[in-house]
Amino acid sequence: MFKNIKLKRSVYATEEHELLQKTTQHFIEKEIAPYHAQWEEDSMVSREVWLKAGETGLLCLDVPEQYGGAGLDFSFCALITEEILKAGYSGPGFFLHSDIVAPYIVDYGTEEQKKKWLPKMCTGEVITAIGMTEPSCGSDLQALKTTAEDRGDHYLVNGQKTFITNGYMSDLAIIAARTIVDGEFIGISLFLIEADRAGFSKGKPFKKVGMKAQDTCELFFDNVEIPKDNLLGEIGKGFVYMMQKLGRERLSVALMAVGGAEGALENTIVYTTSREAFKQPVAAFQNTQFKLAELATQLQIHQTFVDRCVELYCNKELSAETASMAKYSCTDMHQHVVDECVQLHGGYGYMWEYYIARAYADNRVARIYAGTNEIMKLLISRGLLREMHEANKRAAKK
Numbered sequence: 001m002f003k004n005i006k007l008k009r010s011v012y013a014t015e016e017h018e019l020l021q022k023t024t025q026h027f028i029e030k031e032i033a034p035y036h037a038q039w040e041e042d043s044m045v046s047r048e049v050w051l052k053a054g055e056t057g058l059l060c061l062d063v064p065e066q067y068g069g070a071g072l073d074f075s076f077c078a079l080i081t082e083e084i085l086k087a088g089y090s091g092p093g094f095f096l097h098s099d100i101v102a103p104y105i106v107d108y109g110t111e112e113q114k115k116k117w118l119p120k121m122c123t124g125e126v127i128t129a130i131g132m133t134e135p136s137c138g139s140d141l142q143a144l145k146t147t148a149e150d151r152g153d154h155y156l157v158n159g160q161k162t163f164i165t166n167g168y169m170s171d172l173a174i175i176a177a178r179t180i181v182d183g184e185f186i187g188i189s190l191f192l193i194e195a196d197r198a199g200f201s202k203g204k205p206f207k208k209v210g211m212k213a214q215d216t217c218e219l220f221f222d223n224v225e226i227p228k229d230n231l232l233g234e235i236g237k238g239f240v241y242m243m244q245k246l247g248r249e250r251l252s253v254a255l256m257a258v259g260g261a262e263g264a265l266e267n268t269i270v271y272t273t274s275r276e277a278f279k280q281p282v283a284a285f286q287n288t289q290f291k292l293a294e295l296a297t298q299l300q301i302h303q304t305f306v307d308r309c310v311e312l313y314c315n316k317e318l319s320a321e322t323a324s325m326a327k328y329s330c331t332d333m334h335q336h337v338v339d340e341c342v343q344l345h346g347g348y349g350y351m352w353e354y355y356i357a358r359a360y361a362d363n364r365v366a367r368i369y370a371g372t373n374e375i376m377k378l379l380i381s382r383g384l385l386r387e388m389h390e391a392n393k394r395a396a397k398k
């Protein structure tokens with residue numbers, strides 16, 4: 001839709017992108033849409049959809065080929081994320097697995113860890129999660145309490161994580177923990193923890209306001225012994241790794257927002273042209289037309305920005321501040337678009353069977369997770385002040 005007024009998106013311009021878009025749309029229609037309502041009841045998707053996504057080649061697209069991936073660039077992952085959200089299906093947590101967890105293993109994993117986990121992540125045989133947040137801290141990750149104590153030939157992990165996406169279904173989780181060596185705290189490290197380790201248990205999936213088909217739960221670690229080989233990257237570097245990788249996570253959330261806003265707008269155009277009031281389509285009212293024009297413009301501005309961010313990311317040039325701008329601004333825009341679209345649907349916009357009602361509930365969390373939008377603004381302003389401070393220092397030296 002909007003072929004005539006939409007700017008051509010250069011990040012998705014190749015034939016390969018077009019093919020992937022068709023494959024993803026077909027997959028959504030055949031493997032997600034018929035089951036999503038049931039998954040909402042179950043508070044989780046099926047294992048089969050993960051295996052089918054792997055078989056279709058929709059998982060971990062930018063993992064190198066030698067580890068079972070397609071070796072493509074991030075723009076292909078971005079396209080899948082947008083398509084799934086545009087279609088309005090928030091259940092499958094593919095993006096967290098492919099776009100957040102896999103890059104940690106690709107970039108910081110040992111050869112052995114990569115060979116062990118990545119091929120099965122690409123096929124969907126292994127589902128992954130990442131646990132940073134704890135009941136007492138989310139925004140302030142440095143305050144996390146889970147510990148990993150060096151016990152000579154293994155680490156002993158104790159603590160708790162909460163709000164973990166894919167948590168209930170996960171076979172493997174990356175866990176951030178305060179690392180204790182010889183009784184001293186030496187920094188936060190990341191650990192690969194298999195779900196079947198003794199002492200590792202999971203809470204039931206939470207009943208959430210939206211994204212009801214996505215399993216989000218608590219993870220508990222009660223004297224979990226993990227081999228030294230399960231340390232991911234260097235000891236004590238976990239906080240630095242998280243800061244390095246959060247940019248990509250935030251960009252993915254921005255992509256979900258532009259995909260979701262496009263879906264909301266498309267659905268609303270269809271609805272307002274078919275629904276009548278006062279013997280004319282709702283779309284014939286000037287208020288509706290102005291609203292749709294404003295929302296389409298907002299969407300296009302954000303799509304253009306996010307496309308630039310994808311290009312920057314692919315060239316390894318996306319700064320943490322720019323990723324934060326994309327995350328906060330696109331999710332704010334998405335929420336505004338969806339809210340206006342609910343209004344244009346009238347009472348039907350409040351009924352769960354309608355795309356727009358589900359989108360309204362699903363999208364609210366985007367301003368909260370992956371770092372709240374307030375934290376995004378904090379990071380952006382810190383960047384601005386740091387640059388000013390550095391410029392002043394340079395000027396003072398002259």
Ligand SMILES: Cc1cc2nc3c(=O)[nH]c(=O)nc-3n(C[C@H](O)[C@H](O)[C@H](O)COP(=O)(O)OP(=O)(O)OC[C@H]3O[C@@H](n4cnc5c(N)ncnc54)[C@H](O)[C@@H]3O)c2cc1C
Binds near residue numbers: 096131211365371372
């Ligand atoms: C559905 C869902 C899925 C999630 N998935 C995952 C996951 O897979 N893995 C994971 O680790 N986490 C996950 N999270 C957790 C999420 O990232 C955190 O909820 C988020 O970072 C906020 O942390 P918090 O909930 O502890 O809020 P708090 O940190 O308690 O924040 C509460 C409020 O205070 C504000 N605030 C905090 N600090 C400041 C400050 N310095 N300046 C101004 N305002 C501030 C916040 O913006 C917010 O409005 C998920 C959360 C949800 C809801």
